[in-house]
Amino acid sequence: MKKKKIQSLIIDHLMKHGQIEILLPDGVKLEIGTTQENQKGELVRKDDYCWVITSREGRSTSLDAYNMGLRFNDDEKVLVFEDKFIDQEGDHIRRFDVV
DSSP: OHHHHHHHHHHHHHHHHSEEEEEOGGGOEEEEEOEEEOTTSOEEEOTTOOEEEEEETTEEEEEESSOEEEEOTTOTTOEEEEEEEEOTTSOEEEEEEEO
16 A cells, blocks of 8 residues: 555656655665656656656666667766667667667
């Protein structure tokens, strides 16, 4: 019962505010959001979109409906993204980008 109550509280918060940040043991930060940038660059809450970021000591992972990203603590400007898609010829592509 407690699990459902906690989940309900988190979902209610996300639907109202768009994101939440939770500090976990050992300095791990968990961020969950339902916001996405619109065409004007503003963050807007979406009912059908969610992202998650976990971070600790300058390292982080991110996951959303489109890709997964990794950031390492030696260069916080660099992000490694994984993506899967089908190209124009119908081939399944798995791509890793370093940004």
